[in-house]
Amino acid sequence: MNRTLRAVLALVATLAAVLAVPGAPETAGAAAPPPGQATRYTMTAFTNSSESNMYVYESPDATGFTLLKGPAYTPPSGMIRDPSVFRHTDGNYYLTYTTRTWSALSTTIGFARSRDRVNWTFLYDYTVPISGLQRAWAPEWFVDTDGSVNVILSASVAADGEWVFKPYKLTATDPALTSWSTPVLLSGLGPNHIDTFIVKAGSVYHAFAKNETTKYIEYATASSLTGPYTFRRTGDWAGFGGYAEGPALVPLDNGGWRIYYDAYSAGKYWYSDSHDDFATWSAPTELPGLTGFVRHLTVLRETVPGGVGLPTGTTRSLRSVNHTDRYAAVRANGLGHLDPVTSSSSTAVKQSATFTVVPGLADANCYSFRDTTGRYLRHWDFRARFDDADGSAVFAGDATYCARPGTAAGSVRLESYNYPGRYVRHYNHELRVDLHQDTDLFRADSSFSAVAAWA
Incomplete structure (x- = not known):
């Protein structure tokens, strides 16, 4: 999320952050269409x-x-x-x-x-x-x-x-x-x-x-x-x-x-x-x-x-459409990457690429992703990372993504809820939230298949 805009939004969210108990915010109502639409x-x-x-x-x-x-x-x-x-x-x-x-x-x-x-x-x-x-x-x-x-x-x-x-x-x-x-x-x-x-x-x-x-x-x-x-x-x-x-x-x-x-x-x-x-x-x-x-x-x-959706309440791994041996993963520093995972990978590596899909923190008809330690996929300066929820509206927006059709059958693209037009994508094997580009490469880089969880 842009630091300057974050400062402005933080002022708006201050009251909510003060009153909220740290932890996962309650999921908000919905503006996006429900599943099946x-x-x-x-x-x-x-x-x-x-x-x-x-x-x-x-x-x-x-x-x-x-x-x-x-x-x-x-x-x-x-x-x-x-x-x-x-x-x-x-x-x-x-x-x-x-x-x-x-x-x-x-x-x-x-x-x-x-x-x-x-x-x-x-x-x-x-x-x-x-x-x-x-x-x-x-x-x-x-x-x-x-x-x-x-x-x-x-x-x-x-x-x-x-x-x-x-x-x-x-x-x-x-x-x-x-x-x-x-x-x-x-x-x-x-x-x-x-x-x-x-x-x-x-x-x-x-x-x-x-x-x-x-x-x-x-x-x-x-x-x-x-x-x-x-x-x-x-x-x-x-x-x-x-x-x-x-x-x-x-x-x-x-x-x-x-x-x-x-x-x-x-x-x-x-x-x-x-x-x-x-x-x-x-x-x-x-x-x-x-x-x-x-x-x-x-x-x-x-x-x-119509539309595409994800099964909430389940654990999934997000496999890249154009790098099918790599998966969205969180590293020890909390940053999101596109890492290789195989059946012979360690338990820690498999867990790093395993997420629970939950209703979106900012909109229940979109999605949030929680890693095995309870942290949420969110963006900060448009870099994808995993952080503990702080109960604020800003965090909820950062950690909510709406599913759009991906480039492969059954795949999804994850659009930022509070920055429409920006998508989770991999670049140099780093996960970012970048502006849509009208190229086949960008559409493929931002497409993921939700497959059976590694852990």
Whole structure:
């Protein structure tokens, strides 16, 4: 775990640590899906190479995306920008998107439908009824807690100026999503904000929008979808940098939020995470494998049947998928390594590669691993080690890992619970918790088979 962030989190966890009796913390509730279910993230994006085609990707962790189909959809008009996806109550997936290139006047937004996220059918282009409309851009789905289906779009009108954008709300007036309410201006999100993306947490609406004047993504809140919104953070408040646009947010399995955004002037795509109700954000990280290729994307999170799991309450050994004679093991100094173990190894060596799988200390639907002395696998400065539990929330997060599919049948990859996108992997036979890399080597290095315990 990063030392600087550890100091900050330790302040938050101080009370819990003081009150807790040293030893194994009680397992927490669950944000991750239960056994037999899995999280699935679907991404839709247009690309740097083409405004005519949409690509569809899938991920179990919101970090490493694999291509489902690309190109997956080309509208009859031959133009698709800023595709936004959601799943409706009818079981279908729906797209809305910008129908013209950035330099052209546009008064319509497009709609398409799919049953499987891969094969899409054009529905219609909708002429947005805003007086003096010159550009209708970046429509984003927003489903409110009352079940209403809305599209939030950025529009410029002649009276304000060709490039002055404000957000408007359209609400579907029929279940088939074929008719829409009169556009309503969202108050407070002006005078020139574009690419507005809204999420709701509790009773509060949280809006993230690009200030087209300063080129920063800014943050506002309101008690009503239509406002009035009050800006809480402006300028480079979160460290996202300037010339950033197209913010899109999605919830993570540990209860946090991830924002993706297009650093268009640098030709890169970034993400950042928040675990304190949008107050602070992690250092921006380039989206592995897709940065520089995808443009203005959205990501849909669903819980679906399937996934991989481990048998809790049992002892297992974790065999490397790409070094099948080596196993995750703890050495005398407490550090994790990938060591050779055979039937002729000593009892001490076999015990060093034997762990009890228990429900995750921070989330009971994830996992923690206890060695034969009772210590837990955790990370410190992103080095894997085994320590005695101290009863704190920080330790529980450090010692919890969520199972993702590995590269071999039945194998798992262990994603850090409090650092989503980082995985237990071996490097020079040391066990580390490293950021996902879009390479076959990294995926293999971070894949383990839970086999019969050596001891």
